[in-house]
Amino acid sequence: MGKQRMTVCLPPVAPDGLRQAIEGAMAPFRYDREDRPHPDWVGEWSHWFVSGAGCLFDVLPGHEDDSRLVRYDEWTEPPEDLPPTRCHGGPRGILDLDAPRAAEARRAAETWTAYRDFADRYPPALPFHHFAERAGTPDAGDAREAAVAAFLEQPLIRAIEADPALEERFTSDPALHFDEALETYVARQVAAVLPTPALLTLDGRWVEGGGPDYERMFNACLDGLPGDTMVVRVLYHS
Structure with a gap:
């Protein structure tokens, strides 16, 4: 309820x-x-x-x-x-x-571009599910801890985790959200407004x-x- x-x-x-x-x-x-x-x-x-x-x-x-x-x-x-x-x-x-959709399209495009500019300074990062699937049983104790540790070892993820403002803007799993074309990302964000x-x-x-x-x-x-x-x-x- x-x-x-x-x-x-x-x-x-x-x-x-x-x-x-x-x-x-x-x-x-x-x-x-x-x-x-x-x-x-x-x-x-x-x-x-x-x-x-x-x-x-x-x-x-x-x-x-x-x-x-x-x-x-x-x-x-x-x-x-x-x-x-x-x-x-x-x-x-x-x-x-249309006004809120247009505003979100501008915001989303700016966020996507800012993320790509920031991410280009580091080796490409993989989303968390890649490490969870590789661990096999990500919800079982040590396997999940190992998946989390491997995910956080990525330089790009470390840089974002170190700055709360970046984590809020780009999320804690940015490759999952931004690893798509600009037009696709913007359309997905606009559809949710x-x-x-x-x-x-x-x-x-x-x-x-x-x-x-x-x-x-x-x-x-x-x-x-x-x-x-x-x-x-x-x-x-x-």
Whole structure:
């Protein structure tokens, strides 16, 4: 049991009917629904709140005063004072999905380039899984310790481990994350910007997941929605 965020897609709805519309869309997936589809039914949520903290949407420039934008947060106390350019949801057509993607593309390209420039000063490093697989049973005591030691002996890894700022930027296993073409790395980072752990689609499907396939599906879903579709971030207790 825990809390996680999801993105709910709804037909057009006025601000005063939004909560009721979300409740109706999520009702089929409630834990204690009376009309259970079968005796072993297990739902997805017990309670929820409108809340996009940590995954706010950008507002398309020129639409900051649109009354359909969702600016209240039912979870955060006190509520966050959002700038006009951010919101918890609104009609798909006035949410700027491209701005955060573009910002992430720039950041990712800069990080990839910085890593390559730094890594070029050292012999190429191998990812940790190379040493774990060579050890055979990496979760068994001495074998795992040997794999970790061999991984950390690499000059590039030693240099990154010695500087917390570098480790935060490049991760502790950089070869795993950066050993791919710039375009591939950037695309992977950009695809992860908008998705939440769960998605309730406009046609009523509850989808959870992670990884590239889920992220591609999530982005394609939002990109393909009609402009008047309401898209709202929700925090639910699972």
